[in-house]
Amino acid sequence: MLSVAEALQLVLSRAKPKPPVDCPVDAALAAVLAEDIASDVDSPPHDKSLVDGYAVRAADLAAGLAELEILEEVTAGAVPTQTVRRGTTTRVMTGAPIPHGADAVVMIEHSHVVESTSLGRVQIRAKQTAAGQNIMRRAASMARGQMALRAGCELRAVEMGVLAEVGRTHVSVVGRPTLSVLPTGNELVPSDQAPGAGQIRNSNGPLLVAAAQTAGAVAASLGIARDDHEQLRQLIGRGLKSDVLVISGGVSAGVLDLVPEVLAELGIEQVFHKVNLKPGKPLWFGVLPGGGLENASGASGDKLVFGLPGNPVSSLVCFELFVRPAVGVLAGRGDTSLGEVAAELAIAHVHRGDRPTFHPARLVSAEGRMLIEPLRWQGSGDLRTLVEANALACFPAGDREYRAGETIRALRLPRPW
Ligand code: AMP
Ligand code: MG
Numbered sequence: 001m002l003s004v005a006e007a008l009q010l011v012l013s014r015a016k017p018k019p020p021v022d023c024p025v026d027a028a029l030a031a032v033l034a035e036d037i038a039s040d041v042d043s044p045p046h047d048k049s050l051v052d053g054y055a056v057r058a059a060d061l062a063a064g065l066a067e068l069e070i071l072e073e074v075t076a077g078a079v080p081t082q083t084v085r086r087g088t089t090t091r092v093m094t095g096a097p098i099p100h101g102a103d104a105v106v107m108i109e110h111s112h113v114v115e116s117t118s119l120g121r122v123q124i125r126a127k128q129t130a131a132g133q134n135i136m137r138r139a140a141s142m143a144r145g146q147m148a149l150r151a152g153c154e155l156r157a158v159e160m161g162v163l164a165e166v167g168r169t170h171v172s173v174v175g176r177p178t179l180s181v182l183p184t185g186n187e188l189v190p191s192d193q194a195p196g197a198g199q200i201r202n203s204n205g206p207l208l209v210a211a212a213q214t215a216g217a218v219a220a221s222l223g224i225a226r227d228d229h230e231q232l233r234q235l236i237g238r239g240l241k242s243d244v245l246v247i248s249g250g251v252s253a254g255v256l257d258l259v260p261e262v263l264a265e266l267g268i269e270q271v272f273h274k275v276n277l278k279p280g281k282p283l284w285f286g287v288l289p290g291g292g293l294e295n296a297s298g299a300s301g302d303k304l305v306f307g308l309p310g311n312p313v314s315s316l317v318c319f320e321l322f323v324r325p326a327v328g329v330l331a332g333r334g335d336t337s338l339g340e341v342a343a344e345l346a347i348a349h350v351h352r353g354d355r356p357t358f359h360p361a362r363l364v365s366a367e368g369r370m371l372i373e374p375l376r377w378q379g380s381g382d383l384r385t386l387v388e389a390n391a392l393a394c395f396p397a398g399d400r401e402y403r404a405g406e407t408i409r410a411l412r413l414p415r416p417w
Helices: 004-013 157-165 204-214 229-239 259-265 312-330 384-388
Strands: 020-024 053-056 065-074 088-092 104-107 111-113 121-125 147-149 170-174 178-183 218-221 244-248 269-273 284-288 303-308 340-345 349-351 357-366 369-374 391-395 400-402 407-412
Touching (some): 004 269, 004 312, 053 065, 088 121, 178 204, 204 218, 204 244, 204 312, 229 244, 229 259, 259 269, 259 284, 259 303, 303 312, 340 391, 357 384, 357 407, 369 391
Parallel strands (some): 065 088, 178 218, 244 303, 340 369
Antiparallel strands (some): 020 170, 053 088, 053 104, 065 121, 111 121, 284 303, 357 391
């Protein structure tokens, strides 16, 4: 059986970034930039004051004390009209352009107006006033024509600010992958219905749609498919319009686990079925070759099809280990696999099982140490316990009693997720 690492490599080898699209910046948050962005302005556009104070000639304050004539007051957005000469000063507010002749700004806290007729005179007490003090030089942050953002960067709040600063209203970004979720099972009812005998609510649909959204996909559910050949064929066919199709349930060895055979009939090439992990062993992965749009390099991306085992925690663990990184690649973010940390067990733990196990756990940092507490968990049908988890504790195959204080590997669950 394939290891988790081998299976992930197979998944990633079939995932390619989506072609670039033009996007209004206010819809581009979290997308990945597909072009280099140069500044169309000097920033700041002029030498500017960093404080409220007095623009002076530093030489006038060589003695640490001076009384100067105030020429004018310049607030941010206004333009100085006078040159600061020996014995004079201009009152400037934060962001105001520095007047000609001045080479430093003294903070208003170091001044004292001595005559209040018209603008008057001001006494300034400031030792060691150096040229350049409290001034940000024109283009110090970036010069016109200079690279402001590079292709490949993720657009966070700060990049939104920089795009505004350089006057961009549209940008080229890596297209957002589309993802369809198809929950399957005769036992499923929608969450607005009370389950009858033998029935349960469809929790995987909303769970996987939400997880896919946090991974950067535009995700939607196709509705519940019954364990019925014809209906599966029809809904899977619809799901293949998306870049990624995530099916939950129907991939194990039960009599109504029809998903693999329907996928084969529809021409989906199976890449693997079953991975050596717990929970999630029956995971199925395949591709519809060349089914996607052409990307920047002219290569045609494959459509990716995941069949996740139906137990909610199996579905979620498989999503985090395999689907999230694949969506990351399609969205231009690269491999977005969960971050791995080493942590000390906070409590003793008994592991039993012949497969590498991902056990819901709580990771905390205490006095500079990472501690991990495997949660009391009832297995892959117990989604509720995952509400308290922020990590998956990794236990290798084989029965073993772990002592408190032993170091193990853990994967951090994404925030938000
Ligand atoms: P399956 O993989 O189809 O054999 O399903 C395994 C288990 O997961 C069964 O107990 C199902 O009832 C449960 N299950 C399957 N699909 C869902 C779903 N959409 N929401 C919640 N539980 C599910
Ligand atoms: Mg089923």
